[in-house]
Structures are given as C-alpha cells and as structure tokens.
Amino acid sequence: MTETNSKRYSGAAMVLHWLIAAGVIANWLIRETAEKAETEEAGRAIMANHFSIGITLWVLAVALLVVHFTGGKAPLASHLATWERWLARIVHTLFFVLLLVMPLGGWMAMSQYGAPISVFGIFSLPPLPVEVNPEQAKATFEQHGAAGALLLILVAVHILGTLKHMVIDKDGNLFRMLPFGEPKA
C-alpha cells in the first residue's frame, strides 16, 4: 500500500468521502420518508431515489478505495492510542465492506423479483441471471435492512469519534478530511 506522509487526505479522497457521507445520510432519510408515505405507490416512487443513490454509492466507494490504495489516504494520526487505531481501522473497513455489499444485495433482491433497477432514469441495470423468487427477494431485502442498521450504528461511532478528537483531544482530526484547518501529526 502506498501512503503519503501527509497529515491530510488527498483532494480526491475528500470529495469522494463527503459525497459518500451525503449519499449515505440521504439514503437513510429517503428510506424513513418512504416508510411514512401515504400509499404504497408513493413509497415506491420515493424509494426509486434510494435505489439510484445506492448504485451511485457503490461506484463512489470503488473510486475511494482506488484513491485510498494509490496514495490518497493519510496515515492515521501518530498520537492515536492503540485502541483508537484499531477502532478506526475496523470502522473504516466495515464502511468499505458495507458500501460495496449493500448495493449488490439490493441489485440481487431486485433480480429475485425479476425487476431491473433504473438509475436516475438514465440507464437500467438488468436483473442478474438468478431464479425469480419473491420470498427470497424479501429475505434479501431484510438482510439489506439489517446491514443498513449496522451501517447507521457505525456512522454514529464514526461521528462520535470525530467529535471526541475535536472537542476533548483538540487534535484537529476533522481537518484531515477538509482542505482547511490544522490537523496534528
């Protein structure tokens, strides 16, 4: 793995990180809104945005991984305690795993319904060549929902971690992901 000695992530990593953060939060809010929709049809129309953003998140996560492994990642700050290093590594790794697996799970579930996924009405992902089985599709979406709940817990841990560094440790950790401010080594 190539890593720079920089205290900051690269510009490409920052842009991708904040797009992914916005997409994940949007997808959660869209799901919440769809659940409260008056009719099933209205809920479906709202969820179409969740599907489009979900597929886009897969592409953004692959791009961030490429940037990460080609020098865009800043090594974890040197003053972190061992437990903080491990926790950060575990949370970041699980983020990548979930961001790659969740959209594929959604595609698999839609394929088990025999339905394509329209991505912002621009193009359609055809169903994967799997057996059409609505019961199985429901179960796959349930697993996706459980993965989504885990993702949200990790987001909470991630944000609390950033807050701890900014407010208690005052080490400017957040500035590692921003083009301004002064992060500690």
Ligand code: HEM
């Ligand atoms: C909401 C969804 C979010 C996801 C999925 C996410 C994901 C990630 C990932 C995967 C990394 C590691 C990047 C890499 O190694 O290439 C990272 C780093 C980071 N994230 Fe997030 N993030 C989210 C939201 C946020 C928010 C809201 C904040 C600020 C409050 C934040 C602050 C940071 C910081 C400061 C780092 C750098 C950590 C370090 O190396 O010291 N993230 N994030």
Ligand code: HEM
């Ligand atoms: C990385 C991309 C994605 C993220 C972050 C994401 C996130 C989420 C979250 C947070 C939930 C709510 C879980 C809960 O209620 O506790 C959810 C549910 C759901 N998502 Fe996604 N999603 C993504 C991609 C997709 C895709 C590509 C599809 C479909 C093609 C999809 C379809 C659904 C459906 C149908 C549900 C409801 C599942 C259920 O509760 O039975 N998602 N997603």
